[in-house]
Amino acid sequence: MRPKDEQKIEAIFAAVIKLTGSGGIAGLKMTDIAREAGVADGTLYTYFRSKEELLNSVYYQLKQKGALAIVDGIDHLPVKVQLYKMWKNSLKYQVNEPAKTIFLEHFKVSPFISEDNKKLSQQLGQYLEKLLERGKEEMIIKPLSNELLISLLTGFLKDYAHYLVNHDLEVTENKAEESFSLSWDAIKA
Amino acid sequence: MRPKDEQKIEAIFAAVIKLTGSGGIAGLKMTDIAREAGVADGTLYTYFRSKEELLNSVYYQLKQKGALAIVDGIDHLPVKVQLYKMWKNSLKYQVNEPAKTIFLEHFKVSPFISEDNKKLSQQLGQYLEKLLERGKEEMIIKPLSNELLISLLTGFLKDYAHYLVNHDLEVTENKAEESFSLSWDAIKA
Amino acid sequence: MRPKDEQKIEAIFAAVIKLTGSGGIAGLKMTDIAREAGVADGTLYTYFRSKEELLNSVYYQLKQKGALAIVDGIDHLPVKVQLYKMWKNSLKYQVNEPAKTIFLEHFKVSPFISEDNKKLSQQLGQYLEKLLERGKEEMIIKPLSNELLISLLTGFLKDYAHYLVNHDLEVTENKAEESFSLSWDAIKA
Amino acid sequence: MRPKDEQKIEAIFAAVIKLTGSGGIAGLKMTDIAREAGVADGTLYTYFRSKEELLNSVYYQLKQKGALAIVDGIDHLPVKVQLYKMWKNSLKYQVNEPAKTIFLEHFKVSPFISEDNKKLSQQLGQYLEKLLERGKEEMIIKPLSNELLISLLTGFLKDYAHYLVNHDLEVTENKAEESFSLSWDAIKA
DNA sequence: AATGAATGAGGATTCATTCAT
DNA sequence: AATGAATGAATCCTCATTCAT
Numbered sequence: 001m002r003p004k005d006e007q008k009i010e011a012i013f014a015a016v017i018k019l020t021g022s023g024g025i026a027g028l029k030m031t032d033i034a035r036e037a038g039v040a041d042g043t044l045y046t047y048f049r050s051k052e053e054l055l056n057s058v059y060y061q062l063k064q065k066g067a068l069a070i071v072d073g074i075d076h077l078p079v080k081v082q083l084y085k086m087w088k089n090s091l092k093y094q095v096n097e098p099a100k101t102i103f104l105e106h107f108k109v110s111p112f113i114s115e116d117n118k119k120l121s122q123q124l125g126q127y128l129e130k131l132l133e134r135g136k137e138e139m140i141i142k143p144l145s146n147e148l149l150i151s152l153l154t155g156f157l158k159d160y161a162h163y164l165v166n167h168d169l170e171v172t173e174n175k176a177e178e179s180f181s182l183s184w185d186a187i188k189a
Numbered sequence: 190m191r192p193k194d195e196q197k198i199e200a201i202f203a204a205v206i207k208l209t210g211s212g213g214i215a216g217l218k219m220t221d222i223a224r225e226a227g228v229a230d231g232t233l234y235t236y237f238r239s240k241e242e243l244l245n246s247v248y249y250q251l252k253q254k255g256a257l258a259i260v261d262g263i264d265h266l267p268v269k270v271q272l273y274k275m276w277k278n279s280l281k282y283q284v285n286e287p288a289k290t291i292f293l294e295h296f297k298v299s300p301f302i303s304e305d306n307k308k309l310s311q312q313l314g315q316y317l318e319k320l321l322e323r324g325k326e327e328m329i330i331k332p333l334s335n336e337l338l339i340s341l342l343t344g345f346l347k348d349y350a351h352y353l354v355n356h357d358l359e360v361t362e363n364k365a366e367e368s369f370s371l372s373w374d375a376i377k378a
Numbered sequence: 379m380r381p382k383d384e385q386k387i388e389a390i391f392a393a394v395i396k397l398t399g400s401g402g403i404a405g406l407k408m409t410d411i412a413r414e415a416g417v418a419d420g421t422l423y424t425y426f427r428s429k430e431e432l433l434n435s436v437y438y439q440l441k442q443k444g445a446l447a448i449v450d451g452i453d454h455l456p457v458k459v460q461l462y463k464m465w466k467n468s469l470k471y472q473v474n475e476p477a478k479t480i481f482l483e484h485f486k487v488s489p490f491i492s493e494d495n496k497k498l499s500q501q502l503g504q505y506l507e508k509l510l511e512r513g514k515e516e517m518i519i520k521p522l523s524n525e526l527l528i529s530l531l532t533g534f535l536k537d538y539a540h541y542l543v544n545h546d547l548e549v550t551e552n553k554a555e556e557s558f559s560l561s562w563d564a565i566k567a
Numbered sequence: 568m569r570p571k572d573e574q575k576i577e578a579i580f581a582a583v584i585k586l587t588g589s590g591g592i593a594g595l596k597m598t599d600i601a602r603e604a605g606v607a608d609g610t611l612y613t614y615f616r617s618k619e620e621l622l623n624s625v626y627y628q629l630k631q632k633g634a635l636a637i638v639d640g641i642d643h644l645p646v647k648v649q650l651y652k653m654w655k656n657s658l659k660y661q662v663n664e665p666a667k668t669i670f671l672e673h674f675k676v677s678p679f680i681s682e683d684n685k686k687l688s689q690q691l692g693q694y695l696e697k698l699l700e701r702g703k704e705e706m707i708i709k710p711l712s713n714e715l716l717i718s719l720l721t722g723f724l725k726d727y728a729h730y731l732v733n734h735d736l737e738v739t740e741n742k743a744e745e746s747f748s749l750s751w752d753a754i755k756a
Numbered sequence: 757a758a759t760g761a762a763t764g765a766g767g768a769t770t771c772a773t774t775c776a777t
Numbered sequence: 778a779a780t781g782a783a784t785g786a787a788t789c790c791t792c793a794t795t796c797a798t
Contacts, residue, residue, distance in 0.1 A: 382781095382782070383782085386782095386783095417783075417784090418783065418784045418785055419784085419785065419786095420783070420784055420785060420786095421782080421783055421784070421785095424781095424782060424783070
């Protein structure tokens, strides 16, 4: 159920993300979300059937928007260039939006996540798979399973972004290139 | 008099790990832990001051034992061989002990983790750093920061292990070699 | 919206006093207070942060109201008359409200009492001190320390009230006069 | 049940009194009593059937011994002299043994006190009653009910002792005389 | 008799959700 | 639609007591 007041929903989403960023998912209370969003406790239930549905909505929205931002306007570029742009965009996103990143990570291991969202193989993943297939056809990427290649890219990216956030470092062009270069050495044919 | 029982602690630890594996950390109840371990609720509190202390003890023990198992008897081997053995051991551990892996992952983002355990720079990490330094001296590993190299190794490993567990796949010699080969291509000089 | 309800607070206070009167402070359970007050367990916590805060609120309110009732409309009367009126009012209060008296006595030695309430030098005490000072100036009361005089008055009163309650006796004009007369013989110049 | 080891019982009693003096009756735990007395938890149950029985034993013993100390070697003296000696002894006892005094006061309003101990009209009380009767016969004490006279004496004494303890004052000959003088003025014929 | 680990009933508190206004 | 006071099931932890050694 999601009637008119789109602004209120945004405020609620923002509250969830902000509070998770500071206190983790386990500390999230509906009362706190309501206060932070500037609405009454009961109002949350006008927009979402339950806490579970609210959090799953935030997750779903973040996944969608995140994917869009990362692949925005890069198709038709060469494979390696696209990969680099995705790499840099992702790194920036994870480092500049730590609250959102924390929410996504925590939610994935929380008891709230729905089966649907568990399966949610993000569009990003599908886009990436196609890109890797193209790379293999062009013989510039190793002919290995997508899962293996994707594990390397996303696993490395996540851990590196973590490191940068924990040490209060920014994403410079240099850092983006250096780290991507490592990934590329791994997957290039 | 019955002496405080090491076996009972093991049973409690095993109960925590098993239950976290099935229901996640957020669903962990002291009552369930007690029942699973075959003791009374109150008994948990003769061994641990609180739920928090119990979980932190499990975490600490798992980190210690895990690190030992991974580097067992590999020093004095060449750098690349050591790295491969560590890779294979880690992969096997994470895939064959999914409950332990889940506990470790969930606990790290739970509200229970103590400051001490947050800082717990596992011995494994320090051992790995030294190994990478040696590799750089031998000019077989890229002269990049350890953080970058370690992010790649551990990030990739974690994600790949996840993939294997989620798809019910075992760690074969082939899979270990194939995945390590990717990592090596990334970090080799 | 239902506004926070003053009546509900009164009901909760009354429940605390009634239950303490019958079972003592140590037997007080939040569940029983809630049932007696006709509210849910959780409701107690919308009005008071904890059991401790609830009991301290009851204590504070009883002290305030009690003091007011005792000195109501007696200033400007001669010292001895005022003392007698206070004596009679106090005696009646302690005998006619045994539950409140029990609560006050038990709470003072309970682990719940706050530092603030421990210090709470009741207005009654200050009023009494001024009155005794006046009596000394008028040379009708012995020139001794207020503490000594007050100990006699309040200590005797408390024990005598106790005796009356325990033997199911009422406060008659005669008993009030007789007992006050003893006190007066002690402190008069 | 109270077999041989009288010393152990003394240690347990002392532990109860000491711990009540510092933490109040409500904070008393059998485990703490055992540790303070230097015995095992279970040992307490070799000497006393329950916590209730233990505390009631302490109370009973304190009442007996206290009474003896107060009236020791004073019979055959004149009434007023006896009263003064009792007054001074009591005052000293209550001020010099605050832990015992606290135990006695707290226990009286605790849920542990047995019916027998509630009724325990201490021998002291009976001795005092006889003394007051003698004083009335000698026409030096007002012909009022013993309860009234006793309330004044014991109530005043208790409150005054409290005041002295709370202000860290000692019982000097002067203070004993001054306070007794007030009491005497109240009850003398 | 003494020990102290183990027991488990009992009680304070939390928080997602409801519903009268 | 919005409000927020009220609800009460759920859960951690305590501590008097037991009993195998």
